[in-house]
Amino acid sequence: MASTVPSIERAARGVTSAPVLDFLRRPKRLLIGGKWVTAKSGKTFETINPANEEVLALVPEGDKADVDEAVKTARKAYEYGKWPTINPHQRAKYLLTIADLIEKHVDELAILETLNNGMAISLARGFTLMAADTFRYYAGWATKIYGETNPSDPSMFNYTLREPVGVCGQIIPWNGPIAMLAWKIAPALACGNVSILKPAEQTPLTALRIGELIMEADLPEGVVNIVTGYGETAGAAIASHPDIDKVAFTGSTEVGKLILQASSGNLKRVSLELGGKSPNIVFPDADLEDAVPTSLMGFCMLSGQVCCAGTRVFVQSDFHDRFVDHLTHYASKVKAGDPLDASTMVGPLVSKEQFNRVNGYIGTGKNEGAKTAIGGQVRTGKGFFVDPTIFTDVKNSMKIAREEIFGPVAAVIPFKDENDAVFQGNDTTYGLAAAVWTRDVSRAFRVARAIKAGTVWVNCYNNIDPISPFGGYKQSGIGRELGKHSLDLYTQIKSVYVKL
Structure with a gap:
């Protein structure tokens, strides 16, 4: 049992929003079967404000027993409840209601997200509005999940149905909790599935608040369940549970591999959005006034804690300096x-662990022989702050160019020509995203085609829209979220033959 009693006044210093303060003061519970319940063990854990290291709240430490209860409830809602067979227009209305409630509470949710995650408030507000847009986008799909009529012999009628997969375990990361919640829950619900969501232990607060909004939207009991807890216990229980039909995970490649292994017991479906070491390729004819500040935010947005961050900045040699x-x-x-x-553009990192990790990589870069053009100093005092750090004299073989740092740290690497840029850009185990900066349209198309990444931005960075699929090549993941292709993750196809 966590012993620290939160001091809301210290943890949320400067916050005057009554709804935020009221939520922080309320006891936190798990959402299972339409009811707010304590963890079976009675344990709680602390969630903190990374800007001042103060405890924001005590959160239930759910584990295997709580996951079992959530699965039992979700299975009942799926097999015997009305959600999978509800009129699709009604299902769309539920999703639209959730979107409206998120948008109505955008300021409150953004402050909570910033308090718990450390992201800049402007970014938190943008992510919250994106979450509302995501629910609206998938509300439109609820009425458009079509089967097909197949050509067949006149004596036979052959058609297909797209049906929901069933009980979905959904594990989201700490770097964009509100957005990732929407990316997971919205398509699952649109297709008629039920959900068990586990937010990251570092950032559970907005998931719990949105759980309250989902209750306000009056979804049937058991359709959305939220279990807070640690990845090693609650997350592992979801990944290996024999009565969960599908797992969706966003997080590190290392944990993604463990989830894939754990899922083999019942061969559950798995979709993974994992790490990245994205190349941001700048040619000499790039528009500097746009390319420079955008490239900076490409590795500094959310303090660099973004899977698709453009942390390998490749610049043609004669343009490098x-x-x-x-x-x-x-x-x-x-x-x-x-x-x-x-x-503020750059807030603190999410935790002390992440602070130590990023500063450790900065030290490694220096030891490898890279030079810091700016940054690289360990900040002292309260809060897990790391200033933007740019390394030069970097080779693509160095550790800081190979491994995901997840902080506001970039390695600037020279390249000789277009072929060398593509070769070095692809010389990584990851393949989540990439960018190309050039005024030459033909070159832009060539490089975009040649780069092995799930998303390629041309003369821009970090543009994401619910309409367009997002996911990775190689060890950056399995499957695509967002867009119509995500429906494949949450539906299964049944062929029906009728003899006439």
Whole structure:
């Protein structure tokens, strides 16, 4: 049992929003079967504000017993409840109601997200609005999940049905909790599935608040369940549970591999959105006024804690020094600071563990012989802040260019020509995203086709829309979220033959 009693006044210093403070003061519970319940063990754990290291709330430490209860409830809702066979128009209305409630509470949810995650408040607000858009997008799909009529002999009528998969375990990360919740729950519900969501132990608060909004939307009991807890216990129980039909996970490649192994017991469906070491390729004809600040935010957005962050910045050799000068100049204007300040671009990292990890990689980069053009100093004082750090004299074989750092750290790497840029860009075990900066349209198309990544941005970065699929090549994942292709993750096809 956690012993620290949260001091809301200290943890949420500067927050005047009554709904936020009221939520923080309320006891936290698990959502199982339409009811808020304590963890069976009675245990709780602390969730903190990474900007000041104060405890925001005590959260139930759900484990295998709670997952078992959630699965039992979800199975009952799926097999005997009305959700899978409800009129699709009604299902769409439920999703639209959730979207409206999220949008209505956008300011409250954004503050909660910033308090718990550390992301800049402007980004938290954008992610919250994206979550509302995602629910609206999938509300439209609820009435458009078609089967097919197949050509057949006149004596036979052959058709297909797209049916829901069943009980879905959904494990989301700490780096974008609200957005990732929507990416998981919205398509699952649109297709008629039921969900058991496990938010990251570092950032459970907005998931619990959205759980309250889902209750307000009056979904049938057991359709959405939320179990907070640790990955090693609650998450592992979801991945291996024999009565869960599908698992969706966003997080590290290492944990994704463990989930894939754990799922083999009942051969449950698995979709994984994993890590990345994305190449951001800049040619000499790039528009510097756009490419430089956008590239900076490509590795600094959310303090670099983004799977698709453009942390390997490839610049053509004869343009390298000029670009680095400009990039360093822009970075010098960006300091990690109070994430609730509307002018802040970079907030703290999510945890002490992440703070130590990122600073460890910065030390490794220096030991490997890379030079820091800016940043690289360990900050002291309260909060897990790391200033933007840019390495030069980097080879693509160095550890800081091979491994995912998950902080506001970039390695600038020179390349000779287009072929070399593609070769080095693809020389990684990851393949989540990439970017190309050039005014040459033909070159842009060639490089976009040649790069092995699930998303390629041309003269932009980090553009994401629920309409377009998102996912990775190689060890960056399995399957695609968002867009119509995500329906394949949450439906299964049945062929029916009728003899006439």
